[in-house]
Amino acid sequence: MVDKTPKYLDSDAECVKRALQKEVNAYQVLYERYKNRIYRYIWLKVDNKEDARDLTEQTFNKAFMKLAKLKEPTYFRQWLFKIANNEIKMYHRSQTSRIKTDSLDDAAQGKVMDNPGLSALSQSVIWTLQQLNKQEQEIIRYRLIEKKEIAEIAKITGKKIDAVKYLLRKARKRFIKIYKKNYNLGPEKKEGDKNEKV
């Protein structure tokens, strides 16, 4: 493993350039830089440790073997996540019948996932997250799971800071609505209504 990233490999673009020149060290820096995020990203979407592990391997393998096809090296991160997404899609396609049955089971059993080692809260949060649309999931993942700052998310997504804040608010609202509805917590509290009228 790389003990310390050499300065010349600070940027993804330089790593990609060097990797294309067959420098294994550059591949390793890219792997080290993204392995946790990619694994977590996949893990959240497949709910299965073994499958998440296989898909992580396939994602990096595809990215590294097809690196020459990446036209803009500065977009390595986005490209890598796109590959991960495709792998997840293919995985779900191959599991279609199982997933359908599981969804029905979830509905019948009050959306309790079987994820040993995670608290009931985290399990219900993951399930709820999966009910959001792609954009909402992405923005929540960046801000609240990966814990990135708004400015950084704006840079990654190419959106303005206010737009990121707006999307986050929308996503949070939807999240809590779905969460409360599905975990029988009743409607949101109306405690502030009185004050608002004042």
Place this chain on the structure above:
Amino acid sequence: MKRSKKIDINQIVEDFTDKLIKGEKITIDEVLKKYPQERSKLRPLLEASEMLVKAGDEITAKTDKELAKFDNELWQKLEKNILTKNLKEVEKCKRVALQRDMVELKKRFEYILLLLYVKGYHCRIGEGIRGITRFIKSLFLISKMTDYAKLIKLYYEFVPYKLGPFDPAIYQDLKVLEIAGIIKRHPYKYKRPPSEAEKIDEGFGFNDESTIFTLTEEGMKYAQALARWCDKKDRKILEDFRRIKTTYGSAPLKKLLKYIYENYPEYTKESEVLEEILK
């Protein structure tokens, strides 16, 4: 006229989230107390943040722990695939070269073969080079003292590093060339305790043993085909390679590094032995 200041709900939620992320102590009720008129709008957003940050911490800890268990194994598989890809290319070049009398110098690893092929200090064809550092510096000098690096699309790209100019791709190329049966590494045992300069000869992986790189029989045939092409294109190519190998390929390492550090100071920015060398 006095205007009431507009409350930015988004900002309040983000400030609250930032505090949670930083692990600061803050409760939803504290925020709601500050903005009683926005309680109904704020509460669900703050609740969502709190829940997600908490779950996020747990998920991150769990996935990081899981990944750590197979991280090494996963990287080793990826590394093997990368090396296999590089190896396939080298083996293809070797097959072509062994079928021909003459092959054009097209790949950067072929500079390694040519450097090993030409005569060196002892005036012998195929004379070995001792130590990875001497190898790296000789390839660096080829790019600086001649125009031949420009003959190919992607030559080694040197950056300042611990021992001056460095490109780790040389390590990988040597590894792949060895697997492809083109070069050989021979361990070199010191007859007396190695000096400090000799120790850095092997980079930082020094283990009381040095390495001599030479061509295998097939490597020799491949290099001969390259040498014939160079000879035909411009006799000066081989002469310059020979000059660099003779002068620097077997020079005492301290002297070689001193020469490079004095003539190419831009590559010494990261050097850990600069002062020692320039003494």
